[in-house]
Amino acid sequence: MRHNLFPILVIMATLSVKGEIIFRTVEYKQAGTLLEGLSVYDDSIQGKRPAVLVVHQWKGLGDYEKKRAEMLARLGYNVFAADIYGQGVRPQTPSEAGAQAGKYRNDRALLRARVRAGLDVLARHELTDPKRIAAIGYCFGGTTVLELARSGADLAGIVSFHGGLSSSTPGDARNIKAKVLALHGADDPNVPPKEVAAFEEEMRQAGVDWQLVAYGGAVHAFTDWDAGNDNSKGVAYNERADRRSWEAMKQFFAELFK
Amino acid sequence: MRHNLFPILVIMATLSVKGEIIFRTVEYKQAGTLLEGLSVYDDSIQGKRPAVLVVHQWKGLGDYEKKRAEMLARLGYNVFAADIYGQGVRPQTPSEAGAQAGKYRNDRALLRARVRAGLDVLARHELTDPKRIAAIGYCFGGTTVLELARSGADLAGIVSFHGGLSSSTPGDARNIKAKVLALHGADDPNVPPKEVAAFEEEMRQAGVDWQLVAYGGAVHAFTDWDAGNDNSKGVAYNERADRRSWEAMKQFFAELFK
Numbered sequence: 001m002r003h004n005l006f007p008i009l010v011i012m013a014t015l016s017v018k019g020e021i022i023f024r025t026v027e028y029k030q031a032g033t034l035l036e037g038l039s040v041y042d043d044s045i046q047g048k049r050p051a052v053l054v055v056h057q058w059k060g061l062g063d064y065e066k067k068r069a070e071m072l073a074r075l076g077y078n079v080f081a082a083d084i085y086g087q088g089v090r091p092q093t094p095s096e097a098g099a100q101a102g103k104y105r106n107d108r109a110l111l112r113a114r115v116r117a118g119l120d121v122l123a124r125h126e127l128t129d130p131k132r133i134a135a136i137g138y139c140f141g142g143t144t145v146l147e148l149a150r151s152g153a154d155l156a157g158i159v160s161f162h163g164g165l166s167s168s169t170p171g172d173a174r175n176i177k178a179k180v181l182a183l184h185g186a187d188d189p190n191v192p193p194k195e196v197a198a199f200e201e202e203m204r205q206a207g208v209d210w211q212l213v214a215y216g217g218a219v220h221a222f223t224d225w226d227a228g229n230d231n232s233k234g235v236a237y238n239e240r241a242d243r244r245s246w247e248a249m250k251q252f253f254a255e256l257f258k
Numbered sequence: 259m260r261h262n263l264f265p266i267l268v269i270m271a272t273l274s275v276k277g278e279i280i281f282r283t284v285e286y287k288q289a290g291t292l293l294e295g296l297s298v299y300d301d302s303i304q305g306k307r308p309a310v311l312v313v314h315q316w317k318g319l320g321d322y323e324k325k326r327a328e329m330l331a332r333l334g335y336n337v338f339a340a341d342i343y344g345q346g347v348r349p350q351t352p353s354e355a356g357a358q359a360g361k362y363r364n365d366r367a368l369l370r371a372r373v374r375a376g377l378d379v380l381a382r383h384e385l386t387d388p389k390r391i392a393a394i395g396y397c398f399g400g401t402t403v404l405e406l407a408r409s410g411a412d413l414a415g416i417v418s419f420h421g422g423l424s425s426s427t428p429g430d431a432r433n434i435k436a437k438v439l440a441l442h443g444a445d446d447p448n449v450p451p452k453e454v455a456a457f458e459e460e461m462r463q464a465g466v467d468w469q470l471v472a473y474g475g476a477v478h479a480f481t482d483w484d485a486g487n488d489n490s491k492g493v494a495y496n497e498r499a500d501r502r503s504w505e506a507m508k509q510f511f512a513e514l515f516k
Contacts (some may be wrong), residue, residue, distance in 0.1 A: 105389060186470075197451065200444060203474055210474035211502065214442075216461055217468075244469065244513070249503055 009036075011099040020044050021073050023066070024078070027087065030117035030222040037061065037118055040069040040079040041127055050132035051078040053148075055115060055141030057224065058101035062092040064138070064224060072216065075250065078127040082118025084111065084144060096250045103138040108168060112151045115144050119153060132156055132257050134178075137143050137163055139190075139221060142182075150223035156256040159183065159222050159249050165191055173206035180210040181252045183245040185218030189234040213248055215241035278302050279331050281324070285337070285345065288375035294345040295319065295376055298327040298337040308390035308414075308515040309336040311380050311406075313373060313399030315482070316359035318348040322396070322482060333508065336385040340376025342369065342402060366426060370409045371464055373402050377411060390414055390515050392436075393432045393506065395421055397448075397479060400440075407436040414514040416505050417441065419481050423449055423457035431464035438468040439510045442504040443476030447492040471506055473499035 022169065024039040038061065041049075043208045052072050061083045069079040084104060089098035104111040115135075134157045137145040141207050142163015147156045152175035159181045167173070180203060184191060196212070203210040218241035219234050221227040227237045282297040296319065302480075305444060311328050314323045327337040342362060349355040362369040366492060373393075381388050392415045395403040401420015405420045407416045409424065410433035417439045425431070454470070462466040476493050478501035481483040485495045 056515065106313045180474075185464065186468075193455065200472065200474075204445065208474060209498070210444075212472045212474075214472075216438075216458075216466060216470075240467070244509075246505075247509055251502075251509060255502070 021070055021113050023180065026121060028117060028121050029113050034087045035083040035117060037083045037121060038066060038069060038081040039125065040073045040081065042073050042076060045076055048127055048129040049076060049078050051122050051125065051128040052254070053119055053133065053135040054079060054081040055084065055137035055144045056081065057064070057138045058097040058140040060085045060100070062090060064226070078125060080118060080122035080125065081214045082115060084114045105143065108147055111144055116151065116153065119148065134158065134253060134256055136161065138223060139163060149176045149180060151175065152177060157181065157251060157252060161245055162188055162191070162220055166195050167202055170202040173202045173208055176206060176208045179256065180208055181248065182210070182212040183216050183248060184212055185220060185222045185241065186214040186216050187218060187231065189221045190220045213245070215244060275502060280425065286375060286379050288372050292345045293341040293375060295341045295379060296324060296327060296339040297383065298331045298339065300331050303334060305335050306387040307334060308511070309383065309386040311377055311391065311463040312339040312391065312490060313342065313395035313402045314339065314495050315396045316355040318358070320348060322484070329386055335507045336381035336383060338376060338383065340373060343370045351505065352363040353490060354515050363401065363422070366405055369402055370405050373406045373413065374409065377406065391417065392511060392514055394419065396481060397421060407434045407438060409433065410435060415510060417510060419503055420446055420449070420478055424453050425460055429459040431460045431466055434464060434466045437514065438466055440460055440468070440470040440472055441506060442472050443473040443478060443480045443496070443499060445476060445489065446478045448478045471503070473502060
């Protein structure tokens with residue numbers, strides 16, 4: 001009896017793992033520009049669920065964001081990894097990435113429009129509970145989700161992982177409806193203490209519900225597995241800060257979506 | 259049948275609640291001074307367990323710390339609420355409390371000796387797993403557990419809730435073995451940005467495993483239910499920051515004691 005049951009159980013387990021996480025490329029537009037995002041969800045969960053928008057680092061939507069989206073889908077969220085740069089625009093070098101990121105950092109209106117288009121895709125998705133949406137972003141994406149919040153987007157919360165925190169229009173923080181969680185490498189040379197202090201003052205003046213976690217020993221890109229481990233470069237993976245910041249995000253979502 | 263069962267169930271439930279959490283007053287000494295702490299644990303759990311030292315606010319060990327100790331015991335920890343001031347020394351007014359706290363803040367060697375005596379009681383307790391001990395403190399107690407860490411105490415971690423972060427001997431941070439978590443009200447006038455920056459630099463220079471969470475909108479004593487709700491006084495309870503900081507501590511302990 002037990003001998004006969006064994007192969008059936010193995011087949012069931014295999015099917016379950018294979019069928020679980022769905023990845024779908026989604027083409028969408030912002031003012032005529034074609035964008036290519038990625039929809040990711042767990043197919044074994046039924047019905048509408050809280051949703052998370054993921055915004056990419058300066059090299060554009062790639063394997064890193066796909067992996068994060070998968071991790072979020074496994075937590076039960078309906079996920080959309082947005083594309084800010086446009087279909088096919090995936091910088092390969094730091095210099096190209098810097099040029100792309102710089103273009104949007106210097107045109108916050110365009111940045112807001114691009115991320116807004118991604119949020120709209122997620123909000124309209126059949127599996128999204130439209131009252132329970134958060135946005136997270138890494139580096140450039142952290143800056144981007146903060147801009148999305150500053151635009152007044154109707155989000156439950158946003159999480160910035162080692163994102164730039166500056167604003168050219170700090171008064172816009174008064175539009176923020178989302179709860180804000182900034183996860184910051186305490187030794188990040190890209191986001192120096194002066195920028196952190198200005199961000200805190202911006203949030204304070206606007207009465208935002210905000211928190212900032214500073215991770216000791218962490219530099220820029222501390223969650224990026226491909227960032228190496230040389231802190232002296234100012235950019236490095238930090239396993240401890242990665243793990244802790246992911247847990248902080250999970251705790252934050254548990255509060256937002258309870 | 260149901261009618262007859264009802265009183266028995268009520269009695270059982272009462273016994274269960276009554277028998278769960280044990281509170282025991284413990285007298286102990288530091289260099290001839292008699293101290294009176296409180297041992298708290300869940301009697302329904304068997305054997306050794308991770309242990310947490312709790313250090314009081316500026317008014318000395320009282321109902322607030324007893325309640326926190328009970329909350330920790332319900333999480334499964336063996337808890338000892340230490341007494342820094344001495345048996346019967348329980349200031350009733352802010353002025354008396356300020357005098358007591360100031361005495362120890364200005365004599366860090368004595369402060370370390372007093373808290374060390376409490377740690378020894380906890381470490382020797384039959385229910386303590388001596389390799390898994392953390393210390394937490396509120397306000398003055400936050401300063402105290404940081405000093406305990408700076409003394410080189412063999413702790414898994416320490417958590418400061420709205421504690422003062424200054425040090426008269428920042429070089430001592432090199433002795434720190436504990437992981438450090440500082441939970442800070444971003445608008446705390448008692449712990450201004452300059453003090454936070456000096457603390458971060460102290461931790462950075464010493465290579466400590468440290469984290470600091472800044473809670474927007476929170477002033478001093480944000481976890482103290484009796485602190486009122488008027489932020490303009492610089493001291494106020496903040497339900498949101500209280501809840502979040504407690505969760506951050508739980509998450510930290512989960513990492514320390516896994």
